[in-house]
Amino acid sequence: MIHKSGFIDIIGDPNVGKSTLINSLVGEKISIITDKPQTTRKKVLGIINKPNYQMIFSDTPGIIHKPVYLMQKMMMIDIKKSLNSADIILIITEIGKYKYISKDFFDCITNKNIPIIVLINKIDKIGIKYKENVLYNTIYYCNKLFPDLEILPISALKNINKDFLMKKIESLLPEHPPFYPKKYISNRPKRFFVNEMIRENIYILYDKEIPYSTEVVTDFFKEKQNIINIRSSIYVEKESQKGILIGKKGNILNKLKLMSIKNIEHFYEKKIRLLFHVKVSKNFRYNFSKLKHFGY
Ligand SMILES: Nc1nc2c(ncn2[C@@H]2O[C@H](COP(=O)(O)OP(=O)(O)OP(=O)(O)O)[C@@H](O)[C@H]2O)c(=O)[nH]1
Ligand SMILES: [Mg+2]
Structure with a gap:
């Protein structure tokens, strides 16, 4: 049997739903969630184990365009370090958001020859906070920013397109034995x-x-x-x-x-x-x- 395993980094601006996504994918509360930006400060892994694969997701702190204090600078260095060892990157943003991560980070990813998927989160807000055309505008905006990348609208909170995303990630995972024992769901004590x-x-x-x-x-x-x-x-x-x-x-x-x-x-x-x-x-x-x- 072929076994696949790899590191999937979730990156994006503060508060777009990175931690909600990792928890939804792993099915455990790996990462804390609040409505305030900059909740996540340290990278945390969430691991999904199946007989034929091991997906190792990293939830990272939200990208801060202009770090003010040393802690924020160290958080940003940590994200860049993590991207160096990623096999797949999920760039996440949210519906109705028309600005995105600093050029610095963008360059840092596109230099590499690895699959990247752009996720537009919180689409459950359509019909509540936003009209449908806001999604089209967000897709249009992301497409201009990331012309070569696949864009997938999701809702981490309501699990919209979760199965589709999982299948996609599985297909992109490299062949490799598991990096962690198969009973692990995280790397943190x-x-x-x-x-x-x-x-x-x-x-x-x-x-x-x-x-x-x-x-x-x-x-x-x-x-x-x-x-x-x-x-x-x-x-x-x-x-x-x-x-x-x-x-x-x-x-x-x-x-x-x-x-x-x-x-x-x-x-x-x-x-x-x-x-x-x-x-x-x-x-x-x-x-x-x-x-x-x-x-x-
Ligand atoms: N409506 C809706 N709200 C969401 C969704 N995903 C996340 N949220 C909300 O968005 C807020 C931020 O979610 P987090 O998962 O903490 O976001 P984050 O990107 O990890 O934030 P930082 O760690 O601060 O960078 C919370 O109030 C979540 O409940 C979604 O799919 N739909
Ligand atoms: Mg977070």
């Missing part, structure tokens, strides 16, 4: 998903700069038969942000804890005991060694 689930709730609960100035590190994760004990540090950039994060009498932090426990319990199907430490890591987004420590 359990602590990573805890950090991400807490971060997702921070994006939901807090406004303005708080989500963007926060990092979560799980320092302790011990799994017993039916309970997992977890201790996570939440880092903010300034002393004043600590107060906002905690809230009056700790009420917001407590809400964050309850929401996170619920998500982690659902994810690991075990009871969770969770402890938070809120700490200040001064201007970590601008500091190389601090960012390295946070896994960038």
Whole structure:
């Protein structure tokens, strides 16, 4: 039997639905999703295993045209590195969007001789937010930008054209033995998903700069038969942000804890005991060694 395997990178602007797509394709909540841009900060793999193939998808941070702080620059370097080892690239944008990723990234991909598909996401919005002609206009726009590439409208949320896309990817996958053991669905350790689930709730609960100035590190994760004990540090950039994060009498932090426990319990199907430490890591987004420590 022929076995196929390869790396498929999902790239695109912030908030277009990259993480929603990887979760829909893999059928697991590999990546966190919020309605705020720049939710995903670190590349995460989502792996689909079938007897005759292994598809390794990468969800990447949204492309930032002009990175402001070091963390954003490091995120962009990471995407470029990832593209170097991709076998297939899915460029994703959304219906009604008439601007796209920087030329820099565009050049960086088209230099290579690998298959690229352009996906126009969120087409379930037709008839609700947009008229059908908006889709035609978006296709027209993408076609001008990427004249040689195949364009496929999808809805990651409603699984529109999912099977078609999967078949297409399967046909493009190179022949190769599996890169990962066939039981793996991701490359990240359990602590990573805890950090991400807490971060997702921070994006939901807090406004303005708080989500963007926060990092979560799980320092302790011990799994017993039916309970997992977890201790996570939440880092903010300034002393004043600590107060906002905690809230009056700790009420917001407590809400964050309850929401996170619920998500982690659902994810690991075990009871969770969770402890938070809120700490200040001064201007970590601008500091190389601090960012390295946070896994960038
Ligand atoms: N209507 C609709 N909404 C979608 C679809 N896909 C994603 N969304 C919504 O778009 C928002 C952003 O989705 P994400 O999957 O987090 O987008 P992303 O590209 O990973 O965002 P970053 O990680 O911030 O770059 C969320 O509110 C999703 O629910 C879709 O097919 N239809
Ligand atoms: Mg994302």
